[in-house]
Structures are given as C-alpha cells and as structure tokens.
Amino acid sequence: MKTMLLTLDDPRFKKSAAITLFATQKPEGPEGCNKALWDEIYKTVLAVAEENQWQLTGK
Numbered sequence: 001m002k003t004m005l006l007t008l009d010d011p012r013f014k015k016s017a018a019i020t021l022f023a024t025q026k027p028e029g030p031e032g033c034n035k036a037l038w039d040e041i042y043k044t045v046l047a048v049a050e051e052n053q054w055q056l057t058g059k
Helices: 002-009 014-024 035-052
Strands: none
Touching (some): 002 035
C-alpha cells in the first residue's frame, strides 16, 4: 500500500495510477487493507479525479 502512495506522488505515474484505482476500487478499499493508509491513497485518487473531471458510470 505504501508503494501505491509513492506511485501517486510520482508525476510520471500519478494520473495512470489514479485512474486505475478510481475505476477499479471502492472508497472503502480492498479487503484486508490498512484503512488509514487506504484513506490517504483514496483521498489522492479523488483529488486527481476532480482535477481531470473524471466521473464513474455504473459502479
């Protein structure tokens, strides 16, 4: 999970990592994940989604 956070901090990977998580994960995160760390990850994902005006359909 820390690797995901590092990836979201890297400008080379931030957008592609964020869109992958945005499209495939729920706000509560994967089963068994560290909730505090996931909350930090998903907060970043939502910020990138807002910047890029992404919207979920059918999730």
